[in-house]
Amino acid sequence: xxxxxxxxxxxxxxxxxxxxxxxxxxxxxxxxxxxxxxxxxxxxxxxxxxxxxxxxxxxxxxxxxxxxxxxxxxxxxxxxxxxxxxxxxxxxxxxxxxxxxxxxxxxxxxxxxxxxxxxxxxxxxxxxxxxxxxxxxxxxxxxxxxxxxxxxxxxxxxxxxxxxxxxxxxxxxxxxxxxxxxxxxxxxxxxxxxxxxxxxxxxxxxxxxxxxxxxxxxxxxxxxxxxxxxxxxxxxxxxxxxxxxxxxxxxxxxxxxxxxxxxxxxxxxxxxxxxxxxxxxxxxxxxxxxxxxxxxxxxxxxxxxxxxxxxxxxxxxxxxxxxxx
Numbered sequence: 536x537x538x539x540x541x542x543x544x545x546x547x548x549x550x551x552x553x554x555x556x557x558x559x560x561x562x563x564x565x566x567x568x569x570x571x572x573x574x575x576x577x578x579x580x581x582x583x584x585x586x587x588x589x590x591x592x593x594x595x596x597x598x599x600x601x602x603x604x605x606x607x608x609x610x611x612x613x614x615x616x617x618x619x620x621x622x623x624x625x626x627x628x629x630x631x632x633x634x635x636x637x638x639x640x641x642x643x644x645x646x647x648x649x650x651x652x653x654x655x656x657x658x659x660x661x662x663x664x665x666x667x668x669x670x671x672x673x674x675x676x677x678x679x680x681x682x683x684x685x686x687x688x689x690x691x692x693x694x695x696x697x698x699x700x701x702x703x704x705x706x707x708x709x710x711x712x713x714x715x716x717x718x719x720x721x722x723x724x725x726x727x728x729x730x731x732x733x734x735x736x737x738x739x740x741x742x743x744x745x746x747x748x749x750x751x752x753x754x755x756x757x758x759x760x761x762x763x764x765x766x767x768x769x770x771x772x773x774x775x776x777x778x779x780x781x782x783x784x785x786x787x788x789x790x791x792x793x794x795x796x797x798x799x800x801x802x803x804x805x806x807x808x809x810x811x812x813x814x815x816x817x818x819x820x821x822x823x824x825x826x827x828x829x830x831x832x833x834x835x836x837x838x839x840x841x842x843x844x845x846x847x848x849x850x851x852x853x854x855x856x857x858x859x860x
Contacts, residue, residue: 561576573619574616601735622726624725653713676688706795707799
C-alpha cells in the first residue's frame with residue numbers, strides 16, 4: 536500500500552492481514568514502537584467508506600469505544616484506524632464462559648448508551664423501512680430455501696410465507712425507533728482493557744426497532760445461552776429503559792417484540808450465510824445456519840402464527856441441512 540508511505544506514524548511498517556469479513560473489506564494490522572494501527576482496504580467498486588466514516592464520528596461523539604479514523608483516502612477505499620486489539624467477545628465466551636455475566640453487562644450498558652445518546656443522530660441514518668425488512672426476509676426464501684436447499688413454495692405456501700413476512704415487518708415498524716448498529720454480536724465486539732466493549736462493523740447502522748440490536752446480541756448466531764439466562768439479560772435491559780419507553784411498551788409486549796424481531800433477524804442471517812457460500816465462495820458460515828434457525832423453532836409454543844415457518848424449518852430445512860453436512 537503505497538498510500539501508507541506518506542503517513543509518518545506508520546511509514547515503513549509492514550501491513551499484516553488481520554481479518555476479512557462477510558463483505559469485500561479487508562483489514563491489516565501495522566505494529567511497531569509499541570503502537571498498533573489498523574488499515575481498512577474497502578474496494579470502492581464494492582464498498583463505500585463514507586458510511587463507516589460518518590458512523591464512526593457519531594460513536595466517538597457518544598463516547599463509545601469504536602475505532603477512530605486517523606487518516607482517510609475514501610476515493611481509494613483506505614482508512615487508517617486505531618486498533619481495538621485481537622480478542623473477540625466470541626473467543627472469550629467460548630474459552631471462559633464464566634466471564635459471560637460481566638461481559639454481557641458491559642455490552643448491554645454500551646447498547647443502552649448507543650440508543651440513548653444515539654437519539655441525537657438517528658434521524659441522520661437510513662430508515663429500517665418496510666422495503667429493507669422485506670428484502671432481508673427474501674434472503675431466506677431465495678438463497679437458503681431456493682438456491683441452497685432447492686425448496687420451492689407452492690401457491691398456498693407462498694401466500695402463507697407472505698403473511699408471515701407481513702407479521703414480522705409490522706412487528707419491527709410498530710416498535711419505538713432508535714439508533715440501530717444492525718450487527719451487534721459477539722464477533723463484532725472486542726474485549727478491551729477499558730471502555731469495554733470495543734465496537735466494530737457499524738457502517739450499516741439504521742434508524743430502526745428498539746429490540747433489534749438486543750436480539751442480535753442475546754440470540755447470537757455464533758453462540759447460545761440457556762433460555763433462563765437469556766431471559767434475565769433481556770429483562771435487565773428492559774428495566775433500564777427510560778420510563779417513557781416502558782410506558783409505551785410493557786414487559787409482555789417488549790418480550791413479544793423481542794422474540795418476533797429475532798425471527799426476522801435469524802431468517803435474514805440464515806439467508807446471508809447461504810448467499811456467502813454460493814455467491815462469495817465462503818462456505819464456513821453454513822455451519823452457523825442450524826443454530827440460527829433453531830431459535831425460530833423454539834418459539835412455536837408461544838407464537839402459533841409462526842406454525843408454517845416452524846414446520847418448514849423443523850421438517851424440511853434442518854433435516855436437509857443435516858444431510859448436506
